[in-house]
Amino acid sequence: MTEHTLSEAEYDAITDAAAHWCMRLHAVDCTDAERLAFKQWHDADPLHAFEYQAMLEIWAVADHLPRVEAAPSPAPIPRPRSRWSRLAVAAAVLVLGVPLAAYTGWHLGWVANSYERFEADANVRHITLGDGSQVELNLGSELVFANYKNERRVTLKKGEAFFDVSHDTQHPFVVRAGQGQVRVTGTRFNVWMYQDQVRVTLVEGSVWVTSNQALAGNGSQLSPGMQASYKAGDYQPQIREVAPNDSSLAWRNGKLVLDNLALSDALPLINRYLEHPVMLADNSTGALRIGGIYNLNEVKNLVPSLPKVLPVYLTQNKDGNPVLNSIGQRPSN
Template identity: 85%
Template structure:
């Protein structure tokens, strides 16, 4: 961990290393040994992790810049092309190349505003560059980019409630998992855990797509409806929410489990944990749990489960807690 101010050369070296690892980890021929070396570098200093996250954002912009074609027999030329696009994207983000930035904006490749937000141990209220209001749940992260043809949010992890400023000519798109939500102005919630995504609509209208590559329009939702999808779904599952729906209880600092099967409750619980809780088998997942919990204290819920359910805790080889149901004891005569 760095404990002294870095010189410009030292900082540049970290930035160069971040760019190198960004390139290698996106390469098809990246080896397991390289991935292990990257992890060691990434974890060695918080500044390494910070610079790598920044480089990932530049990489996302680079994907919108035009590719330079090269022959299949020239891997070095392809690598140089990718580096060039990465350099152009970096220049655009720091407004170091006004002409490229202007051209990229007009073609819809490059954003003229780019923001990254994180929420740590408390809910965070933020204002995006377009004036839209967002509440970020604990441990959540998103990126906002303003393009000529749309306003784009990528929810990288966690949960967010959006109050979108209306602009019919400039749609607001939230990418989450493999799908997305498209709106012009409305209020809605997006929850994501691993490859599962759930959208709850309060006001206005949205269109939900479970796979960004399938269709642009998606399925329409009206207020009081909820859509959910996971990786591989061809279209979202849509249902109406009931009067007791607790999807937005987190905005009041609460996690509400309304007599849910453990298999349904664990994704809601695990969203707040560093190590997700696993199920030993399907019968354990069928046990039901209820209660209201403070989202800042969900980590205390796991060790208390054996006190309220017929389960006991073990750990798997990766160190994750595992819930096991206690079978009925044989009858004695």
């Protein structure tokens, strides 16, 4: 997959479209056909959704923007400020100048001045973000980088990434993964994500990890050699020290290392690289242990070989996913 950094004209065109849809969807005469066209535009590219959300935030805050008043009359008549007057102010901001809206949004910290999307398909990929930070993307991973006035923001859409963050105390570096986030100013760390599970491993520096973005102050600080894990619904991340022989960063060398793990713990690591994730038939199957070192590009060949190394057999569920079943002990004579 290739990187695409938008030109100023391309970015402006998307911003214009976001402003247009923001106005039309707030209009009383907006039709069902327009709403369908908006949904198709919105879902066509993550940046479309990103810019539309920014426009909604500008629209919502328009009531707080400075108002241009005529010369004061000797006896002004107070009038209640209605919802429609607030929407009119927001509409004026959008109609009279999208650049003004973007400029206002930038200075209020809501709109990014640059946007980059990166993907890694069949190979580990090394990239440089717009702020100079270095990132290694694992196979099948995707992230978005946006530069705001008050912070640099990465959204890890899927997969895994190792970050070597360019130091900037005035502009914190935030990685959003799952329902939580990691906040730093400059450091080296790894973020692994599979479905709603996230694991953050710190190599150098210090990071603040929260399991819920809405509770940004309710997290934990990591020191080098520590790891934080969380999943959807967790109030706090779980913290542990990384063992000296920890192999969670072996992917940077193209390897998946399974160090005598229970299948229930190993499958999320394996499934990250599979088109159809492997399921467990029951808890007894999940308790079986597996070890070995595998090349990342060959993980797909691991599943058919499991019955050769473990007391299991493979079936398939109604969704087409392979299912591991343990072979029960035969009764003794």
